[in-house]
Amino acid sequence: MYLADRSAPSAPPADTQAPPDRGSLRTPAVTSAVLALGTVSLITDVSSEMVTAVLPLYLIAGLGLSPLGFGALDGLYNGVSALVQLTGGHLADRVRNHKLIAGIGYGLSALCKPLLLFAHGLGPISVILALERTGKGLRTAPRDAMISLSTPAELQGRAFGVHRAMDTTGALLGPLAAFLVLSVAVDGYDAVFGVSACVAVLGVVVLMLFVPSGGGAAVPAGAAGGGGTAVPARAAGGGAARPDPVRLRDAMALLRLPRLRALALCAVLLGLTTVSDAFVYLLLQRRTGIGEQWFPLLPLGTAAVFLLLAVPAGALADRIGRRTVFLTGHALLLAGYGLLLWAPDWPPLPYLVLALHGMFYAATDGVLPAAVAATVPGRLRATGLALVGTGQALARFGCSLAFGAAWSLWGTGPALAAAAAGLLCCAAVAGLVLRPAAPDAAPSGTPALPDPTRSP
Template identity: 35%
Template sequence: MGARRLLPRNVIVLSWVSFFQDAASELLYPVLPLFLTVTLGAPASVVGLVEGVAEGTASVGKAVSGRLADRFRRRPLIAAGYGVSSVAKPLIGLASGWPVVLGARFIDRVGKGLRTSPRDALIAAETPPAMRGRAFGLHRAADTAGAVVGPLLGLALYELLDHRLRPLFFVAAIPAVVSVALIALVREHPPPPGAARPPGVPLRRLPRPYARVVAFLALFGLANFSDALLILRAHALGLGFVGIVTAYALYNAVYAALSYPAGVVSDRLPRRLVFAVGLAAFAVAYLGLGLAGESTWVWPLFAVYGAYTALTDGVGRAWVANLLPPGALGTGLGLYQGVAGACALTAGIWAGLAWGGTGRVPLLVSGAIVTVLAATLALGGRRLER
């Protein structure tokens, strides 16, 4: 707790903002694939399309908002992004066909794209470089704690509401609105009166080590498809709604528990090595889910998958931020997030089309590719940072 007290106030406040917003989002996330395929009768390829377009939309927004974050005040961008996402969630509950869900997810991800890069830039700018692993780790831990509370709340409401899915989309608006209200506690120092607005940083002037690291992470992104398809795999292995939500809550609990320790470790060891261990966990989870023949394997493999996310999400942001000059934090983090999202779009589409009846093929292909990437980063990753 002592280390956490040393972190800036805004890091703490933004962690709570993300907690409530993610509680709202993750209340719905394990429900959405079942809502699409069972309630609305859409095929698995539509799940991949919806989530791919959603992440692709967010990726473009992150790149644009990152450049804005280096020129304008960041708190208004953060507030607008969370506000847009809060409005979009209940729209899904009104859907009578999957195109409406696609439109609502598009709106939701516009909000995510608008807020993510300014928020991450604000966290990085206010935290000393040697503590950024802790700062992003704490933020990801709080964010993911919301992702534990959300699915469990959704499960309880599912039972109370006689197994109806639609009302859950309206309930999710409540914690989302709380998260928007908390942004009022963020304190951002305005520029001095009459100060010139900072010019945008040309992309060609971003450091070469940054470009090499982002290129490597893009390769990984092409193999990292939406978690919604992992939920479909768990369903194909025999888990029902209750089992899926509980397994997803387990994934998020492991993610939340390990995020801050992973950030602390990444402040002491090379972040590329921590990230490489995370990629190894990813490969184990994907290969295991591809090879599994019964539902009991879902539980340990989702836990391993939670470890992967904890070892890469906040660590990756801190890794990238430390490769950037102070005046390019928004631009660089936004471009990184944008590239990752564009790769997620590609991965979601190809995996959804290749899914078939069970999803074994894309899981095994991605797992094999990431095994190679993990070994490459662990053994030769130093060259990326030169």
């Protein structure tokens, strides 16, 4: 999701720009970098969601995997990505080439898709999924860093909302494509995996040809997202100043930022009680008796609502505060759990649950990185995003394991009730932790956050 090598970035580095005259230049609400990255995400998500839509049913109904086994595999699917996010974020900041690291991640994921055609056991599938998630982990932080570094601080909620809306368009089209392939193909699952591989390759090609490179790694913190002082620089022989290399201890020093610690803590707490999408769809199918042939279409409901509300939710977060929107999203998820547990068996139930599920993602998926980006210096933007994203994903990994075990031991009702109770408690704690924090993005003219890489 970045700029093409043969074209200039959508906006020059902020340290080379003179402060614009108010009213002389109007900053676009969404930059070309965001639109380019959204296009690559759209294509890639079509490929990924084709597999994700059929994988739970393929593993449980086709290979006879138990809920506990699926919980472990689903946790692995997300946990590997979480661990690699730190590596991807640090490498992107260190080499100052976000597109390169993101491109490696997209390429690795694309290479893994055709391997699913030859894997018909739990062991090989686990290895392939782990490699595919490694690619996702590598690309996530550099991609989000480029979005934040190309967007003014006051518009980052909207920018992430636009990107997530385009990404979710792919998430909507992927299950639909999987459903159509399953309907017409003889070897349905293999056909889904084959088509998914072709689409993934197309995403990598679009990234290489149309996404501009560079852009963002040398932007001073605060210029396109606030939250830090200008990058320390050295003048080489009186020439242009170059930023100091990013070191591992610089990344660890980010945890000295109180606001970042608070966001990371809340992301972890809430992730520990966020049941994975696959389990939500399996619970909904069992609760309502939806036929197996319709199962791949369930993610469409979530994706459609997410698509419609991602941009409005991001813009609302920019106006009224990201904390409020983020916590409201988890309240909506809690309402969805409540419907699955206690609502009567009536026809609108699946639509209501999927709508609440989509509203949860619209209010949280882009709002959290926008809030994180507002606290992290520009030269360490990918690393900061990776720190919070890793904590959240590892927490969800633990939730997948715990929920799968609870389902196997107690059944679906008690397992979901425990998750709902945990979510309610963690949301209350998150509200208290975030309440005294400073605003997500300081208005122009206010002092910048201290540089976490310098000693006090």
